[in-house]
């Protein structure tokens with residue numbers, strides 16, 4: 001047992017080195033409330049952390065009806081007992097603090113307390129007087145599977161609205177899109193166990209050291225052990241990942257924001273040029289090699305070096321590491337996902353692996369990572385811009401399957417166009433065609449780009465706004481009805497991490513006051529709306545989390561994300577289990593595509609694909625004519641310049657990102673004393689050369705301004721690349737006036753822009769033209 005006191009300063013904890021192809025040793029991290037000893041804990045309740053997509057398994061300590069601590073689960077395949085600072089100090093310490101305990105309703109401009117019946121009646125009255133298409137649902141990456149699935153059925157088969165998406169659009173949409181484009185379906189190919197078996201780890205725009213601290217400790221333990229892997233970091237910032245790359249003899253590539261696609265084409269060019277291609281594998285299992293080779297032929301290292309602002313030698317060395325290592329693990333995250341060619345660049349990571357046949361084998365994983373903890377479930381269950389079970393909206397047979405499952409007419413299920421993505425959903429609010437918006441467990445008043453626009457939309461009189469959350473967030477302050485939601489530890493359900501591993505989280509304590517689980521709230525709405533199937537029975541035939549899970553199992557049966565072999569009972573006591581989990585594979589499947597068969601068959605695939613450059617859809621006929629027959633697509637794209645670039649007025653590139661101490665908009669972590677003390681306020685990271693030119697010293701208050709808005713924070717002079725400014729995105733406002741208590745605007749999204757990747761529709765948080773000035 002590792003006493004985790006002090007893990008604020010040592011976020012990855014002590015090393016437990018392990019060599020190649022050996023099992024990662026167990027280290028159980030534990031944290032209990034001050035004054036509570038282990039003997040005093042009355043119960044330990046099984047769960048998993050919901051503060052990032054790693055999904056570390058843990059037990060919650062309960063005493064006197066309160067959560068009083070947490071410890072990692074040694075038996076679990078994901079974390080082998082470890083927890084990071086957010087899991088240790090942020091998952092339970094907000095418990096009981098300024099929670100919403102009763103519904104609120106707006107009367108004469110003010111939010112006042114009310115009862116559930118009044119609040120829900122108001123919602124149902126407003127809902128019933130509108131057409132289905134006037135409804136929009138903007139949900140989260142933090143609910144549980146059972147809640148997403150219920151919401152998806154309500155939206156798709158109850159109301160019949162396509163306007164439903166998650167804030168997962170901001171963090172994980174590109175992961176899904178890149179997997180669909182290459183492999184025909186969403187579904188993480190790799191496994192965390194690939195860390196133990198690889199010879200090289202490539203982190204593409206993924207500051208794992210900050211975003212998934214436990215996963216990074218697993219990498220560090222490999223590096224400290226025998227036969228360590230080489231690390232390559234692609235990131236314009238100097239992060240611990242970048243330092244590790246240099247330490248292990250790898251490369252830290254610092255491409256200019258917005259140039260990832262050029263870099264990836266350059267790496268593919270080198271692989272082909274040097275013959276680091278498994279032609280037998282490519283010919284047997286892929287489509288599109290000739291077009292890919294022709295596209296990347298023009299991306300020699302010198303040209304790419306000029307576009308990306310990199311030494312050509314670094315590009316050559318990086319390609320050589322990828323081309324000559326026996327086993328390569330790649331991970332991809334927001335540095336690639338939140339850019340204008342997000343899907344294109346992320347697909348090129350898949351292409352690197354396919355060219356070398358490095359997929360479906362130990363140590364050869366692709367991890368198109370997720371940001372939020374339960375983002376995977378939003379995608380699987382269709383509470384984002386997808387259909388449940390990775391079904392294809394353009395395939396009538398898939399719609400018929402859902403119609404049979406839900407016993408509704410297939411015409412009820414919206415499928416005349418793709419489900420509405422979040423950026424379009426907000427546009428419909430702007431245009432007024434959506435005037436009923438239900439937001440659950442997310443805080444768009446801080447997390448969406450161009451916040452002045454979002455504040456305008458949220459405060460419109462004609463918009464009926466429901467917000468369901470645990471706290472009176474910046475967003476909730478705009479609502480017409482606020483519903484108090486039970487949170488982690490206060491409800492039961494399952495969720496799935498970035499490597500497809502499903503965990504059960506049992507209820508540890510009662511929710512505060514009258515707060516209810518999100519599942520109960522959705523079920524109440526469905527009952528009051530009297531949604532029925534075509535035989536007149538209630539559309540939603542479940543009333544408990546476990547019943548919802550059983551219903552979901554049927555929906556997933558036979559699809560790539562098959563849960564049919566799982567049950568609450570099977571998820572209790574041991575490790576989480578990765579899907580697909582079926583009768584034939586009761587322990588789940590560690591890594592996908594070990595048979596090199598990809599779900600690209602037209603009757604099976606989740607999407608017919610897109611042109612990566614324009615986002616134009618591939619028609620079903622064209623897709624079928626390509627006869628993929630279980631082969632993966634090597635999709636190519638030219639590099640294109642970002643829509644917004646530096647100018648005389650805005651000479652720097654602004655990017656946003658994360659701190660290891662906070663999750664999302666700090667709704668939970670900001671209420672943890674330790675985490676808040678570790679990172680209490682926004683800061684602005686400026687490169688040394690830029691700081692010298694601007695006359696800015698460490699700790700000076702500076703203003704970062706784009707054409708859309710400004711943020712102020714103390715300068716941190718870093719060693720990042722010249723011309724790039726970084727601001728963490730966590731820091732929102734705490735009042736409706738859009739100002740922090742001390743009057744300083746603190747949200748990075750004041751300066752970000754309303755544009756998105758053409759395929760995944762993920763917004764471009766990483767490329768804004770800004771200027772920085774010192775505040776006197």
Ligand code: SF4
Nearest residue numbers: 049052055056084087
């Ligand atoms: S790595 Fe992520 S899931 Fe694990 S303890 Fe930290 S925040 Fe929680």
